[in-house]
Structures are given as C-alpha cells and as structure tokens.
Amino acid sequence: MSEEDEMIYRGRITFDVPVPLSVLDPETARQLTFFPVVPLYADSPEGRALAGVRGADEENGWAPTSIWYSSLGRLEAIARRHGRVLEPEATFDSDQRGRGRLVVDAGGRFHDCQEDEQPQRHYTRACSCFPTSAGSPTLFAVADVTADERITVRAVQAGPFTDYPVVCADHGDVACPTSEKEAVFRREAHIIEAHTARPLPLGRSGAEQALPPVVLGHLRAAADELRRGRSYAAPLAIAHRDAAREHARQAADELRCLSPSDPTETLLHLVAELLADTRPDA
Known part of the structure; x- marks a missing residue:
C-alpha cells in the first residue's frame, strides 16, 4: 500500500476496562494525544484512566495511512501488555481502498474490513491484512542474525493465534508480527536503525596502506x-x-591466508576488524 494513501477513521475505539494512566508509559500516553486521534478518559479505582480514543469526525481529520496505523499499533500494544480487549465502533474512508469498518480479530489485532468483505474472514485472520513469508524464500529473509540480548523475540499466545512481539530493553515495543520470520526481520531492522553506529568512510591512513x-x-x-x-x-x-558482513568475512579469510610467519598478520587482522566493525561501542 502506498504511503501517500490518505484516510480517516470516524468513531470510537475503547478498552473493555479503562487502563489507569499510572501504569502507562508517559511517552505512550503523550503520543495518543496528537492528531489524528483524541483520547477518551474515565475514572477508575486507580485514578484517571485511558478509556480509548475517538477518531476524527471533521473534514480536516484526514491523515496518511502510516500515521493512523502507528496510532492503532499503540492501542494494540497497550491492550496486549495490560490484558485488555479492544472494542471498536469506527468506520474508515480511504483514498485507495474506499470505505468500510474497523474490526478486531480473535487475537486483538485491528483489520480494515471493506464494505464488500465478510468480517468473519478478518476475525479468523483468513485475510491478506498481514504480510506472510509462506511460499516466499525472499520475503523477510535475513542472512545473519545479530547477537544482542537487548532486543528479543518471543512467542505470545493471542487467542487462537500466536504473535511474536519484538521488545527492546532501551526502546520498548518495536513490532508485533504474526510470524517468527518477520519478527526476526523487524528485530534486525531495529538494530540497524537504533543500535548500529553510523559507518565512517575509510580514509587514507598508515594502517590502510599496510593492508594487502x-x-x-x-x-x-x-x-x-x-x-x-x-x-x-x-x-x-x-x-x-x-x-x-560478507565482504568483511572475505577480508578476514584473505588475512588468514597470509603466511603464519608474517609478524604483521595479527596486527593487520585487528586493523581490518576495527575498520569493518560497526558496533556502537567500537
């Protein structure tokens, strides 16, 4: 779907039991106060609570699909983390997909159900709302998995389904795909985006000149x-x-082929690793 798709949701999306603001990450609560949604609050035994959100109901409520999906994703994450059930009473209009209504499947995930579709397909995830790697060896393919205990993938039961949340110790919920293969892919993408130092160009240096x-x-x-x-x-x-990474491995292989009696082999190997390494602490 094109990122230029403009859409609008009208109506309410609520939790079956309001979520106390005291248990919410302040950043999450703050993000739900911005356009294009309006937060709904209620009282609870634990104090003021988030009851849900209201979609825009005026003409200027149109927004890019990515912004809407980000807001809906935050609501899914809140419901998943705090054991709530989502109850939408909302419709949507989209530049590319026409109109329809928002439904929640048996595992707590949002689906856009178009007017000419049967909601049951979405309730049971027998739809094409989520990308799948089945039958495609290239979709969500990752050649190497980075060793980093801060970003984890775990299987979580979601009603009759299994979801795979990607959680970062530094950044919280990263994604929650419906397949383990996609979860590993999203984990690697997050590592590149948030945990990889920007590579510096290899400039002229004595070390460079010493390398074969x-x-x-x-x-x-x-x-x-x-x-x-x-x-x-x-x-x-x-x-x-x-x-x-493959080029770095080949560089290391070439260094191993140097004569073992060469006194500079160990030093050159270290230089190569330092030049190729992109870890944040390198």
Missing part, C-alpha cells in the same frame, strides 16, 4: 554497502548490511 590490496578492497566494498544502506529505511538496509 585484496583485503582493503573487501573492506572498502563493505563500507560502500553500509553507506548505501543509510539511504534506505531500516528494513531495506538489511540487504546492504548483510552484503557488508
């Missing part, structure tokens, strides 16, 4: 791939990251 040309060629190719990756959104940068 074949090794330096692979390192420069790795740097080029990393720089290309900066021009894309994190998910699209994964392919460039994987290509850079």
